[in-house]
Amino acid sequence: MTDGRSDKRPTIYDLAKLTNTSASTVGAVLNGSWKKRRISQKLADQIRKVAIEQGYSPNMQARALRTERSNIIGMIVPMYDNRYFGALAEAFEQRARDRGLFPIVTCTRRDPNLEIEAAQSMLAYRVDNIVCTGATDPDRIADLCAAHGVETLNVDLPGTRAPSIISDNYQAAVELTKDIISRLPSGCAGNDSDIVFIGGREEDHNTGERIRGFKDAHEEVGARIAEAYIRPCGYAAHKAERSLDEFVNKMGGLPKGIFINSTISLEGIVNWFQQNDITGLETVALGCFDWDPYAALLGNKTSMVRQNVPVMMDLLFEFLEDPEKRKAGVTQVLPEVIRRS
Amino acid sequence: MTDGRSDKRPTIYDLAKLTNTSASTVGAVLNGSWKKRRISQKLADQIRKVAIEQGYSPNMQARALRTERSNIIGMIVPMYDNRYFGALAEAFEQRARDRGLFPIVTCTRRDPNLEIEAAQSMLAYRVDNIVCTGATDPDRIADLCAAHGVETLNVDLPGTRAPSIISDNYQAAVELTKDIISRLPSGCAGNDSDIVFIGGREEDHNTGERIRGFKDAHEEVGARIAEAYIRPCGYAAHKAERSLDEFVNKMGGLPKGIFINSTISLEGIVNWFQQNDITGLETVALGCFDWDPYAALLGNKTSMVRQNVPVMMDLLFEFLEDPEKRKAGVTQVLPEVIRRS
DNA sequence: TACACTTGCACCATCGAAGGTGCATATTGC
DNA sequence: GCAATATGCACCTTCGATGGTGCAAGTGTA
Known part of the structure; x- marks a missing residue:
């Protein structure tokens, strides 16, 4: 030159x-x-x-090597296929950058092995912290990181080895269920319920809490729920679709309401209606524990739960910055229930 | 111990x-x-x-310092608020991991300054390559990276300083427009069109190509388009909403069809219908240049364009691995038009 | 004028991994 | 039985930034 x-x-x-x-x-x-x-x-x-x-x-590599601090902060998310995780990632990145940190977000497709692999990569690049969002096995990641002297924090799904920031699934499920009940044809509320719970995994903490809220809300109005009405069939759209199909075949007709455990499951439900009974979309009271701008418009009757991403991410960085606050176990943030009548 | x-x-x-x-x-x-x-x-x-x-x-930091190769590959995406970029990020991460690379995806909210800032951060951490997806100013990023000896590749929006992999926006727009025309009330096709184009930015390459396809498809059936029918009002939902509102006020009624330039804009359009004329959703022929599982179900008449993410990402890594192929300028990949009648 | 401080900078080891080089010991060929 | 070669490993420098330390020149005090 x-x-x-x-x-x-x-x-x-x-x-x-x-x-x-x-x-x-x-x-x-x-x-x-x-x-x-x-x-x-x-x-x-x-x-x-x-x-x-x-x-x-x-050269941040050289700096990190010398100072033992990379200023890299990693986040693991399950998927980019819904607004919730997208918003979490976006809010996370913004806050990290505001603090002079370098955010690294990676999606692990709800695959426990991929979660571990991704965490190991992050550890190899000497991230300062790892945030596990919606991880299938946050404790395993926390243990792995602990062995490397890296602290983790859990978001959305709680773990026992690290502080967790999650939505108040129980309370929101109670409210969403009440909302569905209130939209049932008159005379239904108070009798034995005809609302199906579809989607999610039974082992999931969040799904468990939502089912608990679903049941308690029924109990409050004196309604009972038969076993066949609780259907945590997994998250995938086609699983929800099949589950609804099985339900309808078994019971000989549509339920009056459906509590859908995620927008992904909702996709399957809507597919089912498209394929089998399009008018049902207008008559069945739908509630979805998740939020999506289009889904909210579907069937014109779909109430949705929108988790409070900004507050969750603010809390996250408070915890990251203040070791005192970090001691807390599970911190719950109340989501918003967006009602449609 | x-x-x-x-x-x-x-x-x-x-x-x-x-x-x-x-x-x-x-x-x-x-x-x-x-x-x-x-x-x-x-x-x-x-x-x-x-x-x-x-x-x-x-310690990858130490290794990178010594070998001058970090094995980190960065990707910049505008937003996580639609399926397209989510799918791109997911496919990118998977392919990078399969090749033993460490993928770093960050979203820059269509903010040119944030794009540069993010690129600078990535350069400071000595990424091997940067992939600019839907960047507002890919050439500026390419120049910055070139000054650091880092090659870039553009995806979705083309640049002049680096190889680009984009959708064939023109061809897909022609097909989508023809599809909308075919769904107009009989007697409309062939006459002067009553289809509005809403959303996107006029300076955007993609929007320009789509408008070109929109116009050519009209020309093919001998229809003309008045200026007021081309409305690249930006991407944000509320801008599309306002633009449609202005159109309706000015023309004294709804158009017979709408070519919507992204799911985000579609959000605004659907909002408008919700607020003003819900029956319109069923009567107006909608086509959206983007894909979303829920949006596809809206109005029951929305045809959508789904860009071919797997092929685009396969090409991307081919280019990254083979300097020969990398010389290519713009490579176009044909998206799929998902028709709904 | 001598001594104590302060100012302003250079020198050097260090972080963890990579890779060129050197040097014993072992093996082979004749 | 001896040179030539192969085997198996250790030593040392290097990548770029950091921060402890040392040291000359300048300033202040008695």
Whole structure:
């Protein structure tokens, strides 16, 4: 090169030569510790000028190696196929950047092995923290990270090995169920219920809590629920579709209401209606524990639960920054129930 | 600690002491170059055993510092608020992992400054490549990266400084428009059209191509389009909503069809119908250049364009791996038009 | 003028891994 | 039985940034 700029990225050593100073001086100026090191204002200005001219950017790998702190913060999410996790990732990234951290979000498709693999990669790159969102096995990740001296935090699904920030699934499920009940044809509420719960995994904490809320809301109005009405058939759309189909075949008709445990399951439910009984979409009272702008418009009767992403992410960073607060076990955040009549 | 395991992560030096060998031997064994270095099978096995016992994980920062290759591959996406970018991110991550790379996806909210900031962060962490997906200004990012010796690739929106993989927006727009025309009340096709194009940004390459396809499809059936029918009002939902509202006020009624330029814009359109004329959703022929499982069900008449994510991502990694192929300028991939009658 | 401080910077080891090189010991060929 | 080669591993520098330490020159005090 003839313009004095190398084709390689300049290092503090290059800048030191260009300014007739030393690497430690350049380093101190560019990382902000120069006052402590009593570098003169004039020299600092000059070095900064040359650094900009040369397009210097500190090698974070080298810095991390030396300081034992990467400023990388990782987040594991299950999927990008719904608004909730998308919003979580977006809010997470924004807050991380605001704090000068480098956010790394990766989706692990609800695959426990992939979760571990992703966590191991993050650990290899020496992330400072890992946030497990909706992880199928947060404790396993927490243990793995603990062995590496890395603290984790759980979001959406609670774990026992790390502080957890989750939605108040029980309370929101109670409210959503009451809302569905209130929209049943008159005369139904108070009698034995005809609302099906579809979707989710029984082992899931959240699904368990939602079923508990679903049951308690029924109990409050004196209605009973038969076993066949609780159908945690998994999250995939086609599973919900099949589950509803089985229910209808078994019971000989549609239920009066459906509590759907996620937008993904809702996809299957709507598919079923499209295939089998499109008018049902207008007559059955739908409630979905999740939020999606289009889904909210479907059937014109779908109430939805929208989890409070901003508050959850604010709490997350509070916990990350304050070891005292971090001791808390499970912190619940109340979601919003968006009612449609 | 009493069990011989330090509370710090073990390094190759720790393992060398534990096995009475040297750091270079341990390093060679654990990074696979041990045969080349003529380490005996027996010693290699022993070192690997101890490494596993100690929970060793190589410090990728140190490795990257030494080898000048981080194995990190970055991707910038605008938003996680639609399925297209979610699917792109997911497919990208999967393919990167399959190749032993560490994928880093970040969303920049269609903010040109945030795009640059994110790219700079990635460069500071010495990513090997950056993939710009739907970037507002891919050339600016490409130039920045080029100054750091990092190659970029564009996806979804083309740039002039790097190879680009995009959808064939023109062809798909022609097909989508024809589909809308075919669903107009009989007698309309062939006359001057009554289909509005709403959403997107006029400066966007994709929006331009779609408008071109929209126009050509009209021309083919001998229909003309008045200026007021082309409304690239931006992407945000409320902008599309307002644009449709303005159109209806100005023209004194609904159009017979709407070509909506993204699911986000569709959100605004559906909102408008909800607020103003819910029956319109059933009578107006809708086509949306984007895909969403719920949106596809709306109005029961919405045809959608689903971009071919797997093929685009396969091409991306082909280009990344083969410098020859990388020379190509813009590669177009034909999306699928999902018709609903 | 001598001594104690302060100012302003350079020198150097270090973080963990990689890879060039060197040097014993073991094996082969003649 | 001896040189030539192969085998198996250790030593040492390097990547870029950080921060402890040392040291000259400048300033203040008695």
